Amino acid sequence: MTDASAVTAWKKCSTCKKDIPFRALYYTCSVSTCKNAKLGIVFCSVLCWDGHLGFARHRSAYAEEESAPAS
Numbered sequence: 001m002t003d004a005s006a007v008t009a010w011k012k013c014s015t016c017k018k019d020i021p022f023r024a025l026y027y028t029c030s031v032s033t034c035k036n037a038k039l040g041i042v043f044c045s046v047l048c049w050d051g052h053l054g055f056a057r058h059r060s061a062y063a064e065e066e067s068a069p070a071s
């Protein structure tokens with residue numbers, strides 16, 4: 001296992017699967033079932049969160065900006 005992205009990435013975006021690096025800004029869905037999901041649903045951008053809405057069909061939701069931990 002010499003994949004460098006496995007070392008530098010904190011999590012992967014739930015929509016586009018892009019790496020979310022440590023200390024980076026990311027977005028979560030404000031809906032509690034998404035926030036509390038065991039998989040940890042996170043998005044690299046508001047656009048990706050927007051794509052998630054197409055699947056989740058939330059009535060009202062907003063993206064919450066968070067920052068990834070340092071390590």
Ligand SMILES: [Zn+2]
Pocket residue numbers: 013014015016017018043044045048
């Ligand atoms: Zn993304």
Ligand SMILES: [Zn+2]
Pocket residue numbers: 029030031034052056058061
């Ligand atoms: Zn959601």
